[in-house]
Amino acid sequence: MRQDILEYLLAHKGEFVSGQKISEHVGISRTAVWKHIHALKKKGYVIESFTKKGYCLQAAPELLQPDVIRKGLQTKVLGHTIHYYEKLDSTNNVAKKLADQGEPEGTIVIAEEQTGGRGRLSRSFFSPYGKGLWFSVILRPDFSPMEVSKMTLLAAVALTKAFRKMGLTGGGIKWPNDILVHNRKLVGILTELNASAERINYLVMGIGINTDISQQDLPRELREAATSFAIEKVPVHRAALLQEVLRQLEAQYMLAKESGFAPILEEWKNLSCMLGQMVDVILPNTTFRGKAVDLDETGNLIVMTDEGPQKVIAGDVHVRPAVG
Amino acid sequence: MRQDILEYLLAHKGEFVSGQKISEHVGISRTAVWKHIHALKKKGYVIESFTKKGYCLQAAPELLQPDVIRKGLQTKVLGHTIHYYEKLDSTNNVAKKLADQGEPEGTIVIAEEQTGGRGRLSRSFFSPYGKGLWFSVILRPDFSPMEVSKMTLLAAVALTKAFRKMGLTGGGIKWPNDILVHNRKLVGILTELNASAERINYLVMGIGINTDISQQDLPRELREAATSFAIEKVPVHRAALLQEVLRQLEAQYMLAKESGFAPILEEWKNLSCMLGQMVDVILPNTTFRGKAVDLDETGNLIVMTDEGPQKVIAGDVHVRPAVG
Numbered sequence A, B: 001m002r003q004d005i006l007e008y009l010l011a012h013k014g015e016f017v018s019g020q021k022i023s024e025h026v027g028i029s030r031t032a033v034w035k036h037i038h039a040l041k042k043k044g045y046v047i048e049s050f051t052k053k054g055y056c057l058q059a060a061p062e063l064l065q066p067d068v069i070r071k072g073l074q075t076k077v078l079g080h081t082i083h084y085y086e087k088l089d090s091t092n093n094v095a096k097k098l099a100d101q102g103e104p105e106g107t108i109v110i111a112e113e114q115t116g117g118r119g120r121l122s123r124s125f126f127s128p129y130g131k132g133l134w135f136s137v138i139l140r141p142d143f144s145p146m147e148v149s150k151m152t153l154l155a156a157v158a159l160t161k162a163f164r165k166m167g168l169t170g171g172g173i174k175w176p177n178d179i180l181v182h183n184r185k186l187v188g189i190l191t192e193l194n195a196s197a198e199r200i201n202y203l204v205m206g207i208g209i210n211t212d213i214s215q216q217d218l219p220r221e222l223r224e225a226a227t228s229f230a231i232e233k234v235p236v237h238r239a240a241l242l243q244e245v246l247r248q249l250e251a252q253y254m255l256a257k258e259s260g261f262a263p264i265l266e267e268w269k270n271l272s273c274m275l276g277q278m279v280d281v282i283l284p285n286t287t288f289r290g291k292a293v294d295l296d297e298t299g300n301l302i303v304m305t306d307e308g309p310q311k312v313i314a315g316d317v318h319v320r321p322a323v324g
Helices: A004-010 A019-026 A030-042 A066-070 A091-099 A145-165 A238-259 A260-271 B002-011 B021-024 B028-044 B064-070 B091-100 B145-165 B240-258 B262-271
Strands: A046-050 A054-059 A084-089 A109-112 A132-139 A170-174 A180-181 A185-194 A202-211 A278-282 A287-295 A301-305 A308-312 A318-321 B046-050 B054-059 B084-088 B108-114 B132-139 B172-174 B178-181 B187-196 B202-211 B278-282 B285-293 B300-303 B308-312 B316-321
Touching: A004 A019, A004 A030, A004 A054, A019 A030, A019 A054, A019 A287, A030 A046, A066 A084, A066 A238, A084 A301, A084 A308, A091 A109, A091 A132, A091 A202, A109 B172, A132 A238, A145 A170, A145 A180, A145 A185, A145 A202, A145 A238, A145 A260, A145 B145, A170 A260, A185 B145, A202 A238, A238 A260, A287 A308, A308 B202, B002 B028, B021 B028, B021 B054, B028 B046, B046 B132, B064 B084, B064 B240, B091 B108, B091 B132, B091 B187, B091 B202, B091 B300, B132 B240, B145 B172, B145 B178, B145 B187, B145 B202, B145 B240, B145 B262, B172 B262, B202 B240, B240 B262, B262 B285, B285 B308
Parallel strands: A084 A109, B084 B108
Antiparallel strands: A046 A054, A109 A132, A132 A202, A170 A180, A185 A202, A185 B187, A278 A287, A278 A318, A287 A301, A301 A308, B046 B054, B108 B132, B132 B202, B172 B178, B187 B202, B278 B285, B278 B316, B285 B300, B300 B308
């Protein structure tokens, strides 16, 4: 029904068509037409409406259709197979199901909107229609499950490099894989894996990047904590950003496969905004303060305290700049 | 059909019944009856047959029915919920599906026979009807996926302790988790996990223990490599063995949860038959020789070579006693 209305408006793009005409064409009431128009506006369609003149579609949002993504894509493997959805509970869930069924490395699952987007440690992830890149990549590295935490550091490196390429030059990585701009989160990464004790069967890397979210779009509890390309006043074309992210991700991934994670951990240190800073490390039962000084070879954060160096392992730990 | 024949024989246990009578009762030909009897014998039913007298069921194999397992079970959590099957492709596959659907920690999946039993590194695992314990345990530890290789060492410790309790006193652990008796494998362990980068969602530990397999039962390629309780002349009651294995597994698992893996790795060293021995380490592209001297805190094997200590990480590596 909504698709019928949209097609009718698209066929008359730039012209005013009356609600009556649309209602007759589609076979629903004018009130129902109005409701669908309202929903389309929320999805990013720019539709003017004037009493007596009717509705006029002025601009359609650019969706992340597979052909748009593929055109100009510079990768060898990542993103060549694309599963595109307008709405999903979570792209990671769909990617995991596909991977279970044997979907090969490089396939991506992308949605304009996630209704059950998930972040690390079972947190939910805000992913409204058309206002960000919400996607998951299936990888099948011949790595041990012990290397998974380094894969999340790799993702943070690739994303930061892609963002700088797209003109967002501020920001840096907060351990382990948050990307902060003006101290607010721009990105969520959720890496999930299916493995035996010796080898990863597949790894699903879910990435959420806030592009067009405005300050008003954000739920109240995220207003101080999150940002977006739009909020940072760096306009970005979603498909171009995705292409660059996939290119960087593939480059770092190939590097890890060929040379191991050492060069990636070095790059992580260069891009981090945390090393050299005083931090509070909040564990389930205790908190301590120290200076974040290094990353060890397995990706743990080394924090120098009064009692000597402490190794911080990713998990139920929260690290924040020292306060007070 | 086979079940009908079996029930008829069970109803006349110890008596001879003619093939003709069975054939009339079940409604199939005498040749078909003969084929089913043959299949039942293969499953461990002791059935005598004499021309003109017919068939006489003398003993039925003791199956691993849930009520048999539960009676006398000493665990708090492991094995209280049992999914029992006569035949499965792989208990790990079923356990993973159950875990995906939210099955709680401690549930076990057990089969009299696996048609597609799997071992480490995609090897197949021989698991004939009624001649071993083929089962999987679902665990949901609040561990990082980095700890999974230590979980397989934990399983080897628990199994070795259970076997000693059941009277099989020889044998020891070959790194990482083979249990050898007279240099032949008694057990297969396949640990699989579903995790995020920070935390394990669930872990399925598949365990195969050869109990009643005879030398003749073994496929030719396993005759030099595998053993069983029967071959070692240590008769064992399968349900009692399973109960003891679950008890030991739970005890070690609780210990790891409360005190970390350090005491388990120490126990592993005590039970190992490899430490102090010269070994060949066979990697995909190279081989080296040295003395297995220690286990590090993450469960890697330390091998002392002429060029100094080498760390051996579980995966595509094969470690064997030095030959030649």
